[in-house]
Amino acid sequence: MRSNGLLVDVKGVDKVFRRGAERIRVLRGLDVEIPEGEFLALMGPSGSGKSTLLNLIGGLDRPSAGQVRVAGLRIDNLSNRKLASWRARHVGLVFQFYNLLPVLNAARNVELPLLLTGLKSKDRKRRVETALSLVGLSHRLKHYPRQLSGGEQQRVGIARAIVTDPTLLLCDEPTGDLDRKSGDEVLELLQTLNTEQGKTIVIVTHDPHAAARASRTLYLDRGRLSEEPVE
Amino acid sequence: MKYLGLILSNLKRKKLRTALTALSILVAFVLFGFLAAVRVAFSQGVAVAGVDRLVVRHKVSIIQFLPASYGDRMHQLEGVDLAVHATWFGGIYQKPSNFFAQMPVEPEPFLDMFPEYILDPEEKAAWLATRTGAIVGRVTAERFGWKIGDRIPIQATIWNKKDGTRAWEFDLVGIYDGAEKGTDLSGFFFRQDYFEEARAWGEGNVGWYYVRVKDPDQAAQVAQAIDAEFANSPAETKSEPEGAFVQGFANQVGNIARILTAILAAVFFTILLIAGNTMAQTVRERISELAVLKAVGFTDRAVLGLVLGESCLLTGIGGLLGLALAWVLITVKGDPTGGAFPVFYFPIPDLVIGIFLVVVLGVVAGILPSVQAQRLQIADALRR
Structure with a gap:
């Protein structure tokens, strides 16, 4: 259930990591609201907690304190099994280093999230072809990651992220490992998914050029968020 | 999937x-x-040993002989259906590594005692008619390529002949098969009368007896009765079920x-x-x-x-x-x-x-x- 078009509602979130006896407080009482259909960029220096926040929104990690609600559902206290099931249905993830399985070809990489659904083989195949066609790779179905360029691998990664038609697309430095041209193609694709498919997208980036594609940019530094870059 | x-x-x-x-x-x-x-x-x-069969051997050791006369006395005991004897021959065919068991037996009671050895009636008749006749299991026959009619020379290691030689010759008259999968098809059996007549020593003695009891449930009592019959004699006996005997033999290894x-x-x-x-x-x-x-x-x-x-x-x-x-x-x-x-x-x-x-x-x-x-x-x- 969504209220007032708000898709993501993060309230008073702390995240503390332990390294031996040391406690590192990465996020401090952080609040953030992301409306449905927004293309949000998160920027900030290395170690500022951008990826940590993304992981909390995507249910890949749990906050030390505070609440994370997505589409009205509080996800920070779900069991591991329920959280996995929720991720499968609602979240698409795009990683900086693509994180494709090298032993599977493009089509089978994209098919992975669909294995968790009750879809039959032919339906899965149809959806995989549609997803790869959306990212312009219908001619690379049988290619293995090692046979694809970085840009193509990232587009396969995006196809894998959208194949289940998720509510939320979370991208962790999606252009960080790409040259400018390939990066632009990927950003163009994400923007299209946002404007034409209405996908809510959160992108973590160091690159102002990438952030410029977003409809809003938030800056994270020393565990706190702001609308303006911290000097 | x-x-x-x-x-x-x-x-x-x-x-x-x-x-x-x-x-x-x-x-x-x-x-x-x-x-x-x-x-x-x-x-x-052990698995295929007859539940109704006992093995009776010398109380001291299997290599000690028992008198051939014990057979008749065993037949007199209550519960004994059949008693047949066998003796270890221990000969060599061509070379020592060609090991297989050879034993002199009385053909008819022996085949009666071991119905799991399937022998063609004509071959059985030939064995009964041939004093130097021998039968062999299918495995050993195939191992050495023997066929019926072959003359099999075996060099004795224990039993010298009366003529002073150790060379025994047998006429192969039959090849037996097994009634079930586990039947031992490696044995070589020849006639006791030929053995008795030709051996240089040990006449009137045999190696051990197989005894078939009338009621398998009474096997222990029959074994006790046999041992009691020959107690305090020069050749006391030890009777045990065939399975236990075979197991004991295997346990020597x-x-x-x-x-x-x-x-x-x-x-x-x-x-x-x-x-x-x-x-x-x-x-x-x-x-x-x-x-x-x-x-x-x-x-x-x-x-x-x-x-x-x-x-x-x-x-x-x-x-x-x-x-x-x-x-x-x-x-x-x-x-x-x-x-x-x-x-x-x-x-x-x-x-x-x-x-x-x-x-x-x-x-x-x-x-x-x-x-x-x-x-x-x-x-x-x-x-x-």
Whole structure:
């Protein structure tokens, strides 16, 4: 259930990591609201907690304190099994280093999230072809990651992220490992998914050029968020 | 089934490592099959021993003789249906390694005592009519390429002939088969009267007796009665069920089952370490990939199942191929010693145990890496 078009509602979130006896407080009482259909960029220096926040929104990690609600559902206290099931249905993830399985070809990489659904083989195949066609790779179905360029691998990664038609697309430095041209193609694709498919997208980036594609940019530094870059 | 492709793809990731691990598992299960057949070779006599048969031997040792006259006295005892004697001949055919048992017996009562030896009536008649006649089991006949009508020379090691020589010759008049799979088809039997007449010493003595009792439930009482009959005589007896006698004979080599179990335990422990190491390596190499699976929605249990499935598939490929190869080699090629084992086959119960071991090996080898994969924290693993 969504209220007032708000898709993501993060309230008073702390995240503390332990390294031996040391406690590192990465996020401090952080609040953030992301409306449905927004293309949000998160920027900030290395170690500022951008990826940590993304992981909390995507249910890949749990906050030390505070609440994370997505589409009205509080996800920070779900069991591991329920959280996995929720991720499968609602979240698409795009990683900086693509994180494709090298032993599977493009089509089978994209098919992975669909294995968790009750879809039959032919339906899965149809959806995989549609997803790869959306990212312009219908001619690379049988290619293995090692046979694809970085840009193509990232587009396969995006196809894998959208194949289940998720509510939320979370991208962790999606252009960080790409040259400018390939990066632009990927950003163009994400923007299209946002404007034409209405996908809510959160992108973590160091690159102002990438952030410029977003409809809003938030800056994270020393565990706190702001609308303006911290000097 | 939809995950099978994913599991197979992972196994193909390092083809050489997978092949070598599967090969080592295969060899272990071939060995398992052969050791099972060897164990059967040593213990089958116990399994097929007649429940109504006793073996009566000298109380001191089997190599001490008993008087031939004991047979008639045993027949007088209540509960005894039939008593026949046999004697160890211990001859050599061509060379000492061509071992097989040879015994002089009285043909008709002997065949009556052992109905599991199937002999053609014409061959039986020929044996009864031929003083130097002998019959042999199918395994030994095929081992040496003997056929009916052959003259078989055997060099005695115990029994000199009256003419001072040790060369005995027999006319092969019959080849017997077994009524059941485990029947010993390696024996060579010739006529007692020929033996008695020709041997230089020991006349009137025999090696031991087989006694058939009328009621198997009374076997213990009959054994006691026989031993009591010959108590305080120069040749006291020890009577026991045929199964116990055969077991005691096999135990002279040692506790075969325990020796084979020890060998197999060492082999499987080694294989467990090899397969376990392969699975541990494969999980270590794929930490981030396993994290991606979890990130896209695979549950902890599903990831555990994938790794465990991979382990079971790896041991399954090697183990089942090994069992199949052992089956084929044992069935087609037979006894690797060329006939020293009276029976040699891969028993179905051992095959089932082998299949069970394949599964156990897969689960045990994969359990620790699977749990490691199950416990992966996505965010931590993605950072590695």
